[in-house]
Amino acid sequence: MKNYILILILLISCARNQSKRTSINIAKIDSTEIDGKIPTSSKNQSIQKYVDTLSIPLQYVVTIPLEVNKKKMDIRLRLSKSENLAGRKNYTIAEIQEDTNSFLPKSAYECIEGTVELQHWQVINKNSYYNTYDYYKSKDFKENDFVNKKKMIFRNEDYNFISVTDVDNDGYEDLLILDLSSSMRDNEMYQFYKWSEKENKFIFMSDFFDKAAFYGWDKTGKHLITGVSDTKERTLYKNKIVGGKLKTIDQCTEYAVSDQLCW
Known part of the structure; x- marks a missing residue:
């Protein structure tokens, strides 16, 4: 009888120890951050x-x-x-x-x-x-x-950084690509790629915006707005396309201390 009781005690002790080891292993998994994901409280x-x-x-x-x-x-x-x-x-x-x-x-x-x-x-x-x-x-x-197929209207920031549109009104769609590496605060720089029917590919027009930021078209969708801005003022230019290049037809300056806006 004593031997039977002793064997029973040993079996209960082993079962308890095995249960403790299992719970420790699960706890280690549950408390570890795995590849940047923080596990929830649920072990499963x-x-x-x-x-x-x-x-x-x-x-x-x-x-x-x-x-x-x-x-x-x-x-x-x-x-x-x-x-x-x-x-x-x-x-x-x-x-x-x-x-x-x-x-x-x-x-x-x-x-x-x-x-x-x-x-x-x-x-x-x-x-x-x-x-x-x-x-x-x-x-x-x-x-x-990433891609936008409508004209970027000035002051309406609902466009993406790749725009497909006929910029120079020659009947072929061109590409405007936002160039963040050249942009500054409030001066978003764009690269202009003109479609060449002769070469059947895009050609980079490196000096099209003449180092000015591009803000989109005016409300009529006919004129391109460019400019340079700093913390105090923004000088804006209204342009039309002449011979495949920008030609300024109006100029205006907006000041930080005033709520008066151009166009």
Whole structure:
């Protein structure tokens, strides 16, 4: 009888020790930050999140479909994971994936890549690499929100950084690409790419805006507004296209201390 009681006590003790070891292992998983994701209090949810992160690749490609002058082309962004050691968070880096597209010159790809990289935290990062991946996965890794096919009207900031429109009124659609690397506060610089029917591709017009910021068209949609702005005043120019170049037809200055606006 004594031997029976002793064996029973040993079995209960072993079962308790095994239970403690299991709970400790689960607690370690539950309290660990896995690849930038902080698990919730639920043990099952934390384990599931760990499994989910394993299926997310370290890099993937997002396609920006363009249709210009009835021609279709794709701009392919390769997104990859990097680490921000200061904030201990992962974030997304974008670069243009090389392809055989002959419609756009190299400078256009460099401008798009630089602009996306500089504003990735605003547009595509969505707070983490994983959320960015989920965002694009839900769209089948295609993104149309970068591209705008209507004229940018001055003071209406509802446009994207790639605009497809006939800038010089020659009957062919052109490209305007926001150049954040050359922009300053309140001075958004754009690159102008004119479609060449003869060469069947875009040509970079490097001096089109003459180092001035581009603010869009006026309310009539006929005149382009350019200018230079600082903290005290903004000098604006109303332009029309003459011989494929900008010609100023009116000039106005807005002051920070006044609520009077031009046009």
